[in-house]
Amino acid sequence: MLERRQLQELTRISGFNLYQTEKDYLQHVFLLFLSTESEKELVFKGGTALQKVYGLNRFSLDLDFTSTNGDDEEIMKRIAEDMEDFGYNTKVSRTEKFKDISETFVLKVQGPLFDGTDRSITTLRVEVSLRRDLILKPDAKEIVPIYPDVRPYLLLVMRLDEILAEKMRAILYRGRPSDLYDLWFLLKKNVKMDVNLVNAKLRYYKMTFNREELKTKVLEMEKRWMAELKPITSFTPPFEKVLNELKP
Structure with missing residues (x-):
């Protein structure tokens, strides 16, 4: 777990403001546990994948995936439990499904900047495409976060x-x-x-x-x-x- 002081120091490396850095950090924690809970069910893609894997200097709010054939809701519940064990109170607060096109999971996390108020809870939005339109074989990529308590992890990432x-x-x-x-x-x-x-x-x-x-x-x-x-x-x-x- 990180403290506020550590996050403030890491803003100089991340290039983001303090609150964006907290979300970036918690996104990495989420992705770390996704790498252990999902083998091939979810393929990482979109702007956040470009930022986390390829160095895009744009902050991205949502985590985007293409679903292959997994039980995505069960995976989200397990990741929330893993984040709890890691030290951050986490709840899957909402699940939305739009026909057979997409599914949105909203996770509420009491991260390093949580001060007991609702407004200090961080929201992680996870957008999952259900179109099953993955065309190319994804790449397995190692991601090495800047955060000292998040070890490197491996994810399937959509080809560029x-x-x-x-x-x-x-x-x-x-x-x-x-x-x-x-x-x-x-x-x-x-x-x-x-x-x-x-x-x-x-x-x-x-x-x-x-x-x-x-x-x-x-x-x-x-x-x-x-x-x-x-x-x-x-x-x-x-x-x-x-x-x-x-x-x-």
């Missing part, structure tokens, strides 16, 4: 080219600046876009990749770019810079 395809789908379907930022990060890492992979991801929504539609969605983000990204990134590039670097 498949994460890119899902980010492209997210931009076309919902259009959030954070998804564009993540896409820019992936392209800077020389991850190539596979149009067939993108179309496979879009098929669920009866959509196909369209470059002009993508351009329209991207331009719509300009007004929200700084406002949405500045609180969650250590450095927010100008929208024009990202736009120019995304052009073929």
Whole structure:
């Protein structure tokens, strides 16, 4: 268990503020126990996977997974018990299921900054996709946290080219600046876009990749770019810079 003083010292390494650092720490504790409770049932993906595994400098609120065939609710209960044993009072406070598309688990954790008040309880949101649309064999990745009481752990992580395809789908379907930022990060890492992979991801929504539609969605983000990204990134590039670097 960490104390408030230790968390404050670790903010200099994490690049996050104190409360973001607490959530980042508790996300790592959650993932550590996931690695022991789930073998192949949940595949880590999304912006938080990019941040935890590949060094994305964007704070991500939710933990995103694709479910393969496991009993996800039972896994969440076991992880909550493990976090209790680790020293942090943890409850699975809510479970939401949206048809056969997704499942959301909300964990309430009394972390290092808990002072006895409800507002100091940390919320961990776990988003699980039930689409069963994992296409590529995931990679097994070792994650080495900066936190001294969280040992390295191994997780199944979605391949970068498949994460890119899902980010492209997210931009076309919902259009959030954070998804564009993540896409820019992936392209800077020389991850190539596979149009067939993108179309496979879009098929669920009866959509196909369209470059002009993508351009329209991207331009719509300009007004929200700084406002949405500045609180969650250590450095927010100008929208024009990202736009120019995304052009073929």
